[in-house]
Amino acid sequence: MTSVEPPPFARELLRWRTVRRVSQLELASRAGTTQRYVSFIERGRSVPGRAVVLRLAESLELTLRERNALLLSAGYAPAYAESALDAAGLEPVREALDAILDGHLPYPAVVAGPRGELVAANAAFEVLTEGAEPALLEPPVNLLRLALHPRGMAARAVNLGAWGRHILENLRARALRSPDPRLDELAAELEGYVPPYTPDDDYLGFAVPLRLRCAEGELRLLTTLTSFATAVDVTLAELHLEAFLPADARTAEILHERAARAAPAARVAQRR
Numbered sequence: 001m002t003s004v005e006p007p008p009f010a011r012e013l014l015r016w017r018t019v020r021r022v023s024q025l026e027l028a029s030r031a032g033t034t035q036r037y038v039s040f041i042e043r044g045r046s047v048p049g050r051a052v053v054l055r056l057a058e059s060l061e062l063t064l065r066e067r068n069a070l071l072l073s074a075g076y077a078p079a080y081a082e083s084a085l086d087a088a089g090l091e092p093v094r095e096a097l098d099a100i101l102d103g104h105l106p107y108p109a110v111v112a113g114p115r116g117e118l119v120a121a122n123a124a125f126e127v128l129t130e131g132a133e134p135a136l137l138e139p140p141v142n143l144l145r146l147a148l149h150p151r152g153m154a155a156r157a158v159n160l161g162a163w164g165r166h167i168l169e170n171l172r173a174r175a176l177r178s179p180d181p182r183l184d185e186l187a188a189e190l191e192g193y194v195p196p197y198t199p200d201d202d203y204l205g206f207a208v209p210l211r212l213r214c215a216e217g218e219l220r221l222l223t224t225l226t227s228f229a230t231a232v233d234v235t236l237a238e239l240h241l242e243a244f245l246p247a248d249a250r251t252a253e254i255l256h257e258r259a260a261r262a263a264p265a266a267r268v269a270q271r272r
Contacts, residue, residue, distance in 0.1 A: 006044035009053070009074035014042045016060050016070070019179065030059035050076045063178060064237045082234035085119065093236060104243050106259030108221075114238040115182055116144035127214060127258060128153055128244075143242075144171065144186065148193040158211035158218060161197030166208040168194060209247045216254045220247035 006014075017027055024042070028035045032055065040046035048056070053074045057067040068078035083090055101109050101122040108124040118141040129137055133151035146152040148164050157163055168190055175183035210221045221244045231237040246252035 006042065009048070009070070010042050010044045012070055012073045013038075013056060016062065016066075017042075019177075020060050022060065027056065027059055031055045048074065050074075054079060064231070064234045066178065068234065080232055080234050080237075083236075085235055090233070090236065097241070100241065106255045107244050107246065109241065109243040110143060111239055111241050112143050115180075115186060116142045118143050118146075119239060123262065124244075124255065124259065127219070127255065128212070130214065131155065142186075144190060148190050150193060153212065154193060156213040158213060159208070161195050162208050163210050164190075164194035165197045210244075214254065216257070217250065219251045219254060221245065221251065222247045 005011075017024070022030075024038045025035045028038045031038075031052070033052070037046060038056075041048055050071065053071055053076060054067065057070045062070065064080040065082075068080055068082075071078055085094070097111055097120060101111070101120060104124075105122055106124050108122065108128055110121040110125060111119040113119055118139075129146070132146060132153065133149075136146050136149055136152045144167060147167060148154050148160075154160050154164070168187060171183065171187050171190070175187060210219070210223070212219045212221065224243045224245065226241040226243070228236050228239060246255060
């Protein structure tokens with residue numbers, strides 16, 4: 001007897017359930033349905049409605065882009081818009097981001113895309129880019145490459161091994177959660193820039209400060225990441241704000257002094 005290949009949605013649902021390591025029973029419980037129904041869908045015996053597809057996608061914690069793709073595989077139109085960042089409808093968002101970036105001064109802050117693309121930065125960003133090869137600062141700037149490239153920030157990073165390993169682990173975790181060949185390629189490139197590192201007793205794993213040399217001394221910077229989890233636009237949902245904070249009093253003093261000396265300047269900004 002010739003087996004019939006399941007339809008695209010059935011294959012995609014099984015693939016995402018496998019990636020997320022979720023059983024049929026757990027997925028059914030999350031989505032408010034039965035294991036039998038999930039099994040029927042994955043075998044191509046049942047065709048779910050659009051609302052069910054969305055519930056399953058949400059239960060699998062897919063990104064908005066991934067939810068749109070899952071809807072398309074089931075034959076439905078995407079549910080979430082994908083606007084250009086310079087679209088009129090996102091003007092209030094851009095203004096809000098600008099206000100956040102300026103409000104974080106004199107400390108560096110950037111807005112980045114899903115693969116480390118620089119979208120916008122405040123004036124204090126220049127302390128991170130000092131001495132970097134000009135080619136690394138030509139649009140489109142990739143912040144992850146800038147951070148770990150030997151002719152980028154890495155040349156001034158005192159703890160490159162620990163900090164670089166921290167960046168790579170986060171990137172790999174993102175690629176594992178949302179498979180993307182471009183993330184894999186970037187991780188493979190960045191791997192070649194990071195020196196071998198064996199964690200010592202002081203290694204905290206999730207909290208690795210950046211120790212960066214500058215003309216005034218050594219900066220010790222912590223980072224915070226903010227995502228737009230409630231966004232209903234794919235472009236906005238894929239952005240994140242990375243804000244650098246001083247980890248000691250001397251770092252805060254240096255950054256305040258630099259800001260006081262700097263001439264008024266427009267925000268460094270790039271819009272994709």
